[in-house]
Amino acid sequence: MEGEAKFSHITLPIFDGENYDLWEVKMQSYMESLDLWDAVEEDYEIYPLLENPTMAQIKNHKERKMKKAKARSCLFTGVSQMIFIRIMTLKSPKAIWDYLKEEYVGDxxxxxxxxxxxxxxxxxxxxxxxxxxxxxxxxxxxxxxxxxxxxxxxxxxxxxxxxxxxxxxxxxxxxxxxxxxxxxxxxxxxxxxxxxxxxxxxxLMRQDRVVEGALPAKHHEVDESKKDFFKKNQPASSENSANNQNKGKDKNKNYPPCQHCGKLGHPPYKCWKRPDAKCNKCNQLGHEAIICKSKFQ
CATH class of the missing domain: 1.10.1200 (Non-ribosomal Peptide Synthetase Peptidyl Carrier Protein; Chain A)
Structure with a gap:
């Protein structure tokens, strides 16, 4: 009984006017699982009880009556509201089943x-x-x-x-x-x-491998195009300043050794050890303040 109770909680298939053939199979299977299909298939009559019935007769009469009522209720619940209005006056499950079959399947x-x-x-x-x-x-x-x-x-x-x-x-x-x-x-x-x-x-697997192999090559092309773009669009001022600095360095390297200090890289008139240079730290001639010994002391 516990298994039947659990099975009865399965959602009924609902018929909304389309795919009647599928709904018919589902509904018949559902009602057979609940032992209600014979109330539709046989369409038996329920006669009133005789006088002084036995307990077995009372029980059998009640079961047959309840089975027809449950089968009718299943069919009412298993259709949409629009279809329910058309079958609500039918009294037996057999009449409901035949009406739906004739309406949606035909002769x-x-x-x-x-x-x-x-x-x-x-x-x-x-x-x-x-x-x-x-x-x-x-x-x-x-x-x-x-x-x-x-x-x-x-x-x-x-x-x-x-x-x-x-x-x-x-x-x-x-x-x-x-x-x-x-x-x-x-x-x-x-x-x-x-x-x-x-x-x-x-x-499909071969196609996936081809796509995966194409992705790194595509990324490499994108990186190269970015480099070319930045090279082409690099500001001219930065290039000129870099070129000027390089030219200045190259120019300084062309000076001969200084006659005052003997070092390369500057003309004699810019030497810090010129005889006519006067230090503003010690007020003496022969050097500039940047190399004054009194400054470090």
Whole structure:
């Protein structure tokens, strides 16, 4: 009983007017799990109790009555408000179920037309360049399952043939391998999907490696372009000042040894040890204040 209580808390599938076939399968499975489906399928009558009923008769009468009430409640809860308004006056679960089926599935003639349209849709399916194998196979499986829900047979071998014929040219290697190793008349859908998906994954991995290898080269090109940009747009004043400093240094190196101190790099008239130079620290001739000995003392 505890397991049934837990299962009853599973959310009911709600029918909003679309995809009735899917909702029908889900709702039937849900009601079977709660032991309520026989109230819909059999549509038994609940007769009043006889005089002086036994305890077993009372219990059985109550269970059958409650089962029909629960089944009716499930169907009311499992539809949208718009659909509930249309079925709220129906008294039995069987009447509700038949009304929904007739309204949204139709008779045999309508169902045969729906199957014909679905088969046509299946034949017109083609792989897009952006589709993966899984996406394409899901489209085909969805159409095939709708055809089965309408009561028509549809073999999975037809899906296998469709995939092998319509896949893109880049999967030809996998198809050729299957032809050489398998009997295509007995091959399963799972085997075909696994082979094609394996090749698809290898192709994606190769593309990822190419992209990863291209990124460092691109960054190197960006760095080089930045260097060229800064070289071209470097201020002229800084270049001139650097050139002037270099020229000054080169010019100073061209002076001969000074006749006063014997050192290179300056003309005699700028020498700190000129005989006519007067120190403003000690007021003596023969040197300038920058090399005055009294300054350091």
């Amino acid at each position: 045999d003639r309508i169902r045969s037309m729906q199957v014909l349209n679905l088969r046509r849709e299946f034949e017109l399916q083609r792989v897009e360049e952006s589709d993966t194998i899984k996406e394409y196979s899901n489209k085909l499986l969805g159409i095939a399952n709708k055809i089965k829900l309408l009561g028509s047979d549809f073999a999975y071998s037809r899906i296998v043939e469709k995939i092998l014929v319509t896949v893109l040219e880049r999967y030809e290697a996998s198809i050729a391998s299957l032809e050489n190793t398998k009997d295509l008349s007995k091959i399963t859908l799972a085997e075909v999907l696994h082979a094609l998906q394996a090749q698809e994954q290898r192709r």
